[in-house]
Amino acid sequence: MAMAKASFLIIFTLAFCLALGSSKSHKYSKTISPSSLGLKKEKLSHLHFYFHDVLSGQNPTAVRVAAAAMTNTSRSFFGSVMMMDDPLTLLPDPKSKTIGYAQGIYASASQTEVGLLMVLNFVFKEGKYNGSTLSVLGRNAVFSGIREMPIVGGSGAFRFARGYAKAKTHSLDMNTGDAVVEYNVYALHY
Numbered sequence: 001m002a003m004a005k006a007s008f009l010i011i012f013t014l015a016f017c018l019a020l021g022s023s024k025s026h027k028y029s030k031t032i033s034p035s036s037l038g039l040k041k042e043k044l045s046h047l048h049f050y051f052h053d054v055l056s057g058q059n060p061t062a063v064r065v066a067a068a069a070m071t072n073t074s075r076s077f078f079g080s081v082m083m084m085d086d087p088l089t090l091l092p093d094p095k096s097k098t099i100g101y102a103q104g105i106y107a108s109a110s111q112t113e114v115g116l117l118m119v120l121n122f123v124f125k126e127g128k129y130n131g132s133t134l135s136v137l138g139r140n141a142v143f144s145g146i147r148e149m150p151i152v153g154g155s156g157a158f159r160f161a162r163g164y165a166k167a168k169t170h171s172l173d174m175n176t177g178d179a180v181v182e183y184n185v186y187a188l189h190y
């Protein structure tokens with residue numbers, strides 16, 4: 001008798017806990033006010049810097065991490081995947097002040113021209129944006145004049161960021177592939 005009572009109690013308790021658990025799992029979100037996160041007025045920032053993509057020499061900043069069997073015979077390097085940690089500087093001179101890095105991947109995603117899929121974070125290391133990032137996901141047809149890529153988000157000072165980046169080649173060494181690219185970035189953030 002006592003055994004039956006005890007097992008009934010255990011089953012009842014288990015069922016109760018399960019019911020409680022499942023009703024709780026329906027409530028994982030709620031509406032809050034922007035001010036509760038300290039968000040005030042949205043502002044627009046313009047950032048200007050130079051991006052250094054170095055493929056040659058002892059210390060390249062971008063390396064090929066993957067390719068297809070056909071990549072070497074493709075005029076657009078289709079299938080090539082590069083990993084970069086490219087310095088961002090104030091001026092075109094690579095020895096000018098480094099304000100951050102472009103860290104991520106660029107991959108050749110077009111069979112008809114050099115059209116790169118860019119997936120990267122601008123990681124800032126100077127001033128009020130030190131430690132903050134902006135995320136880029138876009139297409140970069142490197143041999144066209146000015147390329148535009150979306151800013152899809154950010155962290156730190158750039159939480160909730162959205163905007164666009166304009167890239168313009170400043171110099172390109174056709175032998176090594178080393179390039180300096182001027183970036184103008186426009187981002188809305190709080």
Ligand SMILES: *[C@@H]1O[C@H](CO)[C@@H](O)[C@H](O)[C@H]1NC(C)=O
Pocket residue numbers: 067068069070072
């Ligand atoms: C393509 O060319 C590069 C450089 O010449 C070489 O290192 C690589 O092995 C080649 N890849 C293929 C898949 O043939």
Ligand SMILES: *[C@@H]1O[C@H](CO)[C@@H](O)[C@H](O)[C@H]1NC(C)=O
Pocket residue numbers: 125126127130131
């Ligand atoms: C950027 O922030 C890091 C981490 O807080 C700090 O170590 C570094 O000195 C800062 N750099 C500048 C230039 O303020």
